[in-house]
């Protein structure tokens with residue numbers, strides 16, 4: 001069904017334009033209102049005729065007088081007109097006409113120069129995602145959340161330019177933010193860019209209608225916006241797994257930046273060979289097979305980590321069984337049955353690979369179940385599978401260390417929080433999970449092997465029928481989520497608004513959603529039993545020595 005792309009920015013922009021036209025800073029602006037009572041926002045220089053053909057020139061003269069009145073000399077200052085537009089702007093920020101996103105007009109947003117410098121830092125690397133519309137203050141806070149105190153050592157070098165020397169600042173995020181806002185940003189540093197470019201007298205406020213998020217020159221701004229993200233690695237959100245993903249992400253960042261971890265040897269060091277440091281964080285049980293995203297990692301060197309390739313070795317299975325003995329779940333609800341039936345059958349590399357392959361087909365089946373839920377339009381229920389509530393807590397690890405090449409901490413405290421950062425993390429998880437579900441079915445269809453039997457079919461359809469009944473209460477939110485997540489130029493502000501209300505609605509519907517989920521659990525259990533019975537089938541028994549599973 002082709003629908004016209006809604007414009008998120010229109011209303012916000014209109015409200016803004018009204019405030020500007022009526023603001024005393026723009027008093028006397030020539031031709032503010034057109035013949036039909038509309039705001040004359042634009043004043044193109046190429047009007048050849050008509051009542052408003054001179055608006056452009058008249059407004060330029062208005063800006064000249066304005067410049068003089070605030071002490072900027074148009075004769076000696078070559079950038080007088082944009083300096084004036086920045087100086088008289090009453091709000092310091094404006095919404096984007098296309099998407100509605102509000103950005104500051106100041107040089108507050110990182111650009112490719114800064115990204116290049118950041119990527120060179122060992123603990124940041126290439127998988128950490130950046131956004132051109134993330135305020136520099138938010139970015140340094142996120143770096144601090146993920147990588148800790150080490151960033152304070154690197155910030156002066158990262159931010160210095162040929163014309164700006166960054167002084168010594170105390171190791172405090174608030175002190176850094178104060179410095180950035182009061183001193184650094186006003187100098188318009190080369191490594192930052194403005195949220196909106198000035199262009200007087202073409203637009204009434206002196207700025208382009210499109211912000212940095214939707215720069216009109218190309219679509220790159222918008223597609224980069226879609227990649228915008230807040231934590232370490234998007235792959236962990238692609239498979240809809242369980243677990244405290246906030247704590248797990250935090251610990252992943254620590255493995256990259258904390259010297260406790262990056263001096264540690266690879267888990268396989270005793271087997272001989274080269275294992276270059278620093279190690280990477282390996283989810284002992286791969287996320288792609290349905291294991292939880294949880295805060296425990298095995299330290300593997302780059303070589304061992306890429307060799308592992310979404311499979312499990314017998315040692316991984318042993319480790320996971322030990323964790324389960326402490327009462328901590330390691331695998332997501334949809335893979336629990338197959339895991340519990342077959343974890344005891346793994347005793348060497350071949351059987352480890354065999355279980356990995358079985359779990360992969362279990363995942364294909366689960367993802368196809370999610371797709372049928374998505375096709376039914378039950379977005380609210382799907383969102384209930386994302387454990388968004390864990391973002392309301394700020395995890396704090398006590399005494400981080402390594403034990404036998406594994407991450408370890410004495411205790412984990414979860415401090416309640418209700419910050420913008422929590423909402424952004426939820427928004428990010430929603431966006432990546434839904435867009436990955438869509439992509440998964442575009443690229444996985446050919447190779448996917450879907451298990452379907454009498455019991456699974458019957459339970460899945462019972463669950464879907466229950467969801468149909470629930471649609472009386474969820475329909476409008478379903479549509480809202482659907483339109484937000486399917487939108488190509490998804491608006492970050494809409495997504496955040498959704499992320500902040502969604503947990504409330506999910507908790508109101510908790511009982512009903514649990515009843516639905518019980519059917520899907522039974523269905524996936526039937527899938528798990530069938531896969532377990534295929535343990536000796538040719539599809540899963542190893543055939544080539546270096547078989548790779550994606």
Ligand SMILES: [Zn+2]
Nearest residue numbers: 096099213214
């Ligand atoms: Zn925009």
Ligand SMILES: [Zn+2]
Nearest residue numbers: 266275301304
């Ligand atoms: Zn290694």
